[in-house]
Amino acid sequence: MNNIPVLGQLPAWAVARSLAAMSNEIHFHQPKFYKLSARLLTNSRISLTAGNEIVFENKNLLHAAKQGFAFPEILPLCKHPFVSFKGIRTLMEIKGLYNRSPSKQEVKIFFQGGIEATTCYLNHHPPAQDLMGDEKGTIDCYLDKSFFLGRIFRSNDDAWECTSRKPDTEPSVILNFKNLNSAIRGACGQIDPLADPALGNINVSGRIPLLDKFGFVARIASREVPSPLQKFHAK
């Protein structure tokens, strides 16, 4: 099965991709943690590992994202207990992030999860695809002007992607978050495009219309994709 979700699957797919992106960032700094990867399966299911060891029904994955816990399918779990254990350990590590005051590096993990969910919408949500049209620019995001949070860009095959590593090329637009709190709100699509720039919580420079479009899609994603971060932020 290819990794192109139908519209109804998009929120669950965004959760899976988001978890994979977060695990990727965790793994980069702590290689002991297993890297998750999202794969669409038949019958409204998604695997979080390359060998289909941790498999969730879409609705369970959404439940996990909302409540912090859900059961994966038992059979594949039991067939490959070692990989399953490693994957679940990574999931537990991600869950643990939501229960403490995050460091800059941990905010970057949240942020990667947030922008990955938005890129799913950029790539697969028809109104978002229409909105982005043939936009080609790149968006770089920073915390406190110097701490790189991530880049969103369009790859050569026209898909929107994001990365946590800072490329050498100049971006089209730069979004800077003033502090950890505003970056967390950015990660869960809760930046107010009118108030936050005026209050200095974010600073935008460069091709602002590109960021306007991205922000609009991020807010669509944040409405449709559950995240424990929204609860975390509400605290």
Added chain:
Amino acid sequence: MAPAAGLPDCFPHYCQEATGHTFTDVDGKEWLDFMCGFGAILHGYSNPEIEEAARKQRDRGAVFNQPSPVMVELAEKLVSRIEFADWAVFAKNGSDLTTWAIRVARQHTQRPLIVKAKGAYHGVDAWCDPGMGGRIPSDRQDILEFDWNDTDQLTSLFKRYGDQIAGVILTPFHHPAFAQSVMPLPDFWVEVRSQCQAYGALLVLDDVRAGGRLHDQGSHEFFNFTPDLAIYSKALGNGYAISACVGKNDYKSSSSEVFLTGSCWNDAVAMTAASMSLSIAERDGVAAQVMSKGSYFCTKLTETAQGYNIPLSMTGPPSMPYPLIEQDENLFKIQQFCRFCAEEGLYFHPHHNWFISNSHTTESLDLALQKASEALAKLSHI
């Protein structure tokens, strides 16, 4: 984002008061202004003559059951000054009447389609707004677009949809946000007029932003063409909420069929302000004045920038120029320049037309140039 939003926090976000060409923000900082209420101010903030006339009318009342005589006076003034105009209607904002005007075109032709230029701003309604939210696909299914100045594209649209096109709505020159202004090519308006004529479509001029800044009798005079309908707002009331649509007699009967009203649509204070604004514009030749002041300012500013090896150009008419720095397609440099200017108390906008008002004096323009020079010096060191 609306043009006033999205600016860094070194720009003011709330204004306390304004006089002439300066304003004071809520933190008490005084600014030398080049945005003029995003174009709504032509004669300077709180112009004494306009304020006095408005005050006298306010003492008598603003909104009544019926229009006041000042509405007739204002309509007669517009019709006598705008050569092609035989009638006028009034509302409060540009959007009210750009949308109403395309409905007049549809009523007159009994056709659905409207043609506009890509990226052109005609207001906040769903058929044309530059935002993203609150729209459904059908909002724009009857809107066709072509690239400004590309009359071949326009011709193709007319060839394909000519019997369905009700009208073409255009600004007198192309003034999109986040992009340089583009003046019409020499034959542009001739070709647009000719295509509309050939296919029986109305030519609607959206002179909301430029009206009064290029020519006292409307921007079509500056570019030497005749529209069928034209809409004015911004400078018309010099800060009082009013808009006007004027048209040829041929469209009067159709216009009567298209509903138009509003809660305070017959506001006599705004109409008095507009009437006085028009009188001042005519008496003092304000359009020529702001063009001349703008030419002086733009020429000096670009020369100063050249002195720092910064390739700054001012696009569009000098009375409402749009700044552009070469090799700055993502606008980082112009934004930094405007940020430096903001530190000097100079209010330049990095991605919208600036506006020269007739209250700008040579002294104030020179002071602005001096502050801009300091900002350019800082920019040259980055």
